[in-house]
Amino acid sequence: MHRDTVMDGGIYVGALFFSMTIVMFNGFSELGMTITKLPVFYKQRDLFFFPAWAYSSPTCILKIPSTLVEVAIWVIMTYYVIGLDPYAGRFFKQYFLLLCLNQVMSGLFRFIGAIGRNMIVASTFGTFGLLSIVVFGGFIISRDDVKPWWIWGYWISPMMYGQNAMAVNEFLGRQWRHEFWS
Numbered sequence: 080m081h082r083d084t085v086m087d088g089g090i091y092v093g094a095l096f097f098s099m100t101i102v103m104f105n106g107f108s109e110l111g112m113t114i115t116k117l118p119v120f121y122k123q124r125d126l127f128f129f130p131a132w133a134y135s136s137p138t139c140i141l142k143i144p145s146t147l148v149e150v151a152i153w154v155i156m157t158y159y160v161i162g163l164d165p166y167a168g169r170f171f172k173q174y175f176l177l178l179c180l181n182q183v184m185s186g187l188f189r190f191i192g193a194i195g196r197n198m199i200v201a202s203t204f205g206t207f208g209l210l211s212i213v214v215f216g217g218f219i220i221s222r223d224d225v226k227p228w229w230i231w232g233y234w235i236s237p238m239m240y241g242q243n244a245m246a247v248n249e250f251l252g253r254q255w256r257h258e259f260w261s
Contacts, residue, residue, distance in 0.1 A: 146181045
């Protein structure tokens with residue numbers, strides 16, 4: 080792909096946005112698993128077997144290996160195929176950013192599942208939360224177009240931080256160091 084115009088940069092940002100969206104949707108599966116495990120959690124809590132942190136910590140820790148594999152497969156399949164910066168350091172930075180985003184979204188959906196306690200309610204809140212995060216992420220509605228009373232949505236969206244970090248990671252690369260034509 081070319082790197083000659085601002086439109087070419089927009090295509091690359093779109094590819095980065097799509098990568099982030101795919102990784103974010105991987106966390107949605109945590110919703111159903113959390114709701115399935117809730118009766119066991121409440122039974123153990125009511126009988127004073129374990130505190131809440133002792134029950135939730137293993138779930139977070141055991142999710143790490145599967146996240147490493149999921150994100151590795153996605154980044155390996157897409158990074159060089161899209162034509163992003165060939166420097167290996169930027170490859171691993173993108174891998175780390177997507178890894179962190181997947182962990183954040185898994186934690187968010189575990190939280191929504193625990194608050195919802197019902198698959199219908201949790202799915203509704205999870206879908207609304209995902210929609211809000213994507214809309215306020217800075218790609219669909221740019222920061223300049225967000226109304227002043229909604230700017231807090233931009234600043235709390237984890238996608239905004241990931242999108243900015245991935246764009247900086249890509250566009251500070253050697254291949255983008257030249258003047259652009261409109």
